[in-house]
């Protein structure tokens with residue numbers, strides 16, 4: 001009989017571990033600020049109305065369940081590309097964007113990693129921000145790329161380390177791969193301003209680097225899908241031939257449906273055809289072809305003017321609730337509890353997360369004394385806060401930082 005006794009126990013997932021500990025706690029005031037999923041003001045998961053209506057139509061249309069093509073549902077990838085790049089995008093209009101459906105954002109990144117690992121003509125090393133989403137490093141290493149880091153976050157200001165970022169772009173060997181969060185950077189909630197994006201585009205181009213954008217939160221950051229696409233559209237307008245991954249987990253609340261894309265801009269239709277043929281060769285032995293349901297939902301929502309409008313309203317509603325919670329948290333800390341610290345970064349940061357600046361000891365006290373669960377790096381999922389517990393959270397943070 002084969003023995004598996006030589007296999008060592010792997011470490012638990014840092015974020016899912018927080019939820020495990022939260023579930024075991026029976027305190028009535030417990031809060032879970034670990035998960036990266038939207039909750040409504042009653043703390044409940046939210047299925048968007050636009051999504052429910054699309055699902056109803058899908059059932060009514062009695063569609064079959066045949067396999068999708070390897071690169072997914074064409075009506076979905078077409079709409080998704082338009083949402084990201086903009087209808088007036090030159091490479092989109094010229095049909096030069098190679099795109100495939102992916103198993104949400106993570107799957108898109110995995111295809112991106114595999115594609116670059118096989119075909120990137122320069123150094124197969126990918127630069128990631130410090131810090132970044134916990135899974136980036138593992139995804140790219142599993143794809144056979146080497147990972148390297150660039151400066152992004154400045155602890156002293158809880159904001160962007162713009163000078164450090166620029167320096168690291170300058171110092172990286174020419175033609176390096178840079179993975180960049182397109183908006184609502186996870187875990188810091190810190191994004192460059194439009195003027196800073198303009199500068200980044202110029203400097204990255206000057207060094208011949210290749211930008212891969214991870215856009216997991218389009219619309220979720222500001223409430224406006226065009227505003228959140230500023231970086232990628234600016235880079236494309238400046239002539240970068242970028243690669244992009246998209247996720248519809250957060251902005252359409254389709255977490256478990258696993259729907260996203262990977263796309264890359266090519267120079268010509270011939271080049272695009274070759275790229276697409278290779279993307280198919282990557283996907284076929286991995287999972288053959290993608291799931292159909294989530295892609296159908298997204299394509300119904302994006303292609304129906306009424307549903308599209310309703311969706312934009314709901315994206316804004318989610319983003320606005322998060323912004324309101326940021327304002328309330330800061331207000332209670334400063335005005336009600338008289339905290340001596342500047343909490344401006346709570347409202348300056350954007351998207352689902354606040355990189356609070358709390359140290360591991362303070363996080364420990366929040367968990368043990370206040371039943372408030374979050375990751376050790378002090379990242380707070382704002383979506384886990386509601387009107388009924390924001391003051392309690394402010395008091396707890398004030399107590400552990402005073």
Ligand code: PLP
Nearest residue numbers: 036104105106133186216247249
């Ligand atoms: N990229 C970033 C920055 C994320 O925060 C996430 C999810 O938290 C993802 C990608 C991938 O998410 P999913 O695979 O659920 O689309």
